[in-house]
Amino acid sequence: MSSFPSKLIERAVDEIAKLPGIGKKTALRLVLHLLKKDSTTTTHLTQALIDLRNQITYCTTCANISDNTICSICSNPRRDSSIICVVEDIPDVIAIENTGQYKGLYHVLGGVISPIEGISPSDLTIDLLLTRASNKEYPIKEIILALSPTLEGDTTAFYLNRKLKEFEIQTSTIARGIPIGGELEYTDEITLGKSILARTIL
C-alpha cells in the first residue's frame, strides 16, 4: 500500500488509519466509498464528528458523557437514585442499559487504577463518587462495582470498597460465573472455581 494516485487520498487514508482497528486497506475502501457517494455524505459525517467533539459535555453528577450538565439518566425521576453502579467507561453504561435490568444511576470512573499505565486514583472520578456517597440529602443505599474481572479492575474495586467503608453504604460486585449458553467444560478453571464458591441456593 505504498503508492496512492493522489496526495489527498493518501492524507485521508493516513488520518482514517489512525483510528483503532482500521488499517490502510480498510481506510482506502472507506475513502473510495465517500468519493463515490454524494458530497453530502462526507459533509454529514464530518459535521457530526466536529459537533460531537466541540459540543460534548460530561454529566457533573456521574461523569457520563452527556449533552447537558446533568445527563438524561441522572435527571430521570423514574430512576432509583439510591443505587449507583460504578463502571469503567461509557460503553459499559450503554451495555448495562441495553440489558433493561437496571433502574439505578451510574458513575463513570473514566478508567481503572493501573500502575503500569500510570493511572492512579486521582486520574479517575473517585472524588466525585465519594462526594455522592457522602450526600445526606439524597442518601445512597448501595453501590454496585461493575468492573472487569482483571487485575486492574479488581484492584480498583478493592480500593473503592476500602474508601467507601466510612459511609453506611452497602457495596457489591456483579456476579462472576459461567456465561449463559457457555459450555461448562470449556470454561477456564478460575471462573469455574468462582462459580462453585459463589453458587446460588435453589
Added chain:
Amino acid sequence: MSSFPSKLIERAVDEIAKLPGIGKKTALRLVLHLLKKDSTTTTHLTQALIDLRNQITYCTTCANISDNTICSICSNPRRDSSIICVVEDIPDVIAIENTGQYKGLYHVLGGVISPIEGISPSDLTIDLLLTRASNKEYPIKEIILALSPTLEGDTTAFYLNRKLKEFEIQTSTIARGIPIGGELEYTDEITLGKSILARTIL
C-alpha cells in the same frame, strides 16, 4: 445498541455506521476514541475528508483519481505510453502498481457492464478509452484487460475486445491460473481447467 447517553454520540455513530463494513459497535468505539484524543485528531481527520471530497479531480486521460487534470502516472515520461492496462476501479491501479511489474499506463473504467445493476457501457469511460486508442500521435501498441474473472468482468472484456477490433492494437487479458502458493487439490475445477488449457511451455 439502542440507547446512547447523548444525541451527539448517536448522530456521530449513525453517520459512521453508514460506511461499508462498519457496524454500530465499531462506530461507537471510534467515536469514544476521538473523544479521548485531543480535538486536533478530529480536526485533522475531518479536514482531510472534506479536502478530499471537495478538491479531488479525475485524470482527463485515464479517469484515475488525481490531484491534477493529468495524473502522476500519465504525466510520468518514464512510463511506457504505448501500453494501457484497463481496470475496473482505483484499488486495482494501486494493487498493480504495488506489484512493481508494470510500467505502462492505465485506464480506469469506473465499473463493469452489469445489466442487473443497470450499468451499461455508456456509464463507463469506454468512449474515453476509444479516443485514446484512436490517437495517431501517440499510438497504442497493446491494451491489457485486467478485469475480474466474473460474469460482468468477462462481459466487459468481450465488449471492449470487440470495440477495439477496429484499431490495430493487440488486446490481451491477465493470466488466469492457480495462485502462487495455492494448493492444486483445493483449486476450483474451472480455474484448474483453464490453467491446463492455458499451460506455459517450459
